[in-house]
Amino acid sequence: xxxxxxxxxxxxxxxxxxxxxLLAFVRNVYPDADLVELRRDLDYMALxxxxxxxxxxxxxxxxxxxxxxxxxxxxxxxxxxxxxPGAPEP
Numbered sequence: 901x902x903x904x905x906x907x908x909x910x911x912x913x914x915x916x917x918x919x920x921x922l923l924a925f926v927r928n929v930y931p932d933a934d935l936v937e938l939r940r941d942l943d944y945m946a947l948x949x950x951x952x953x954x955x956x957x958x959x960x961x962x963x964x965x966x967x968x969x970x971x972x973x974x975x976x977x978x979x980x981x982x983x984x985p986g987a988p989e990p
Contacts, residue, residue, distance in 0.1 A: 901930055902981065909964040909968065910969060910972040917962050919938060945982075948967075949965055949968075950965060950967055971984065
């Protein structure tokens, strides 16, 4: 789920995305995903400095950091726990 989140946040750049909007997207792949599980993964990725999280009116607003962009674009090392697929074919 973390990899899917990173990809969607990359597609959303440069705009921020809310946790609820991201959850709706994630549920297309993981129908049983819930907000607690998503926020736990987002917190993990924030600790890895791949995303920034700010809270407003109870919603988490999310933005990919430059490190997150590099991971999604396969230009830097992917930290453990993300589940990035192998390098894309040239």
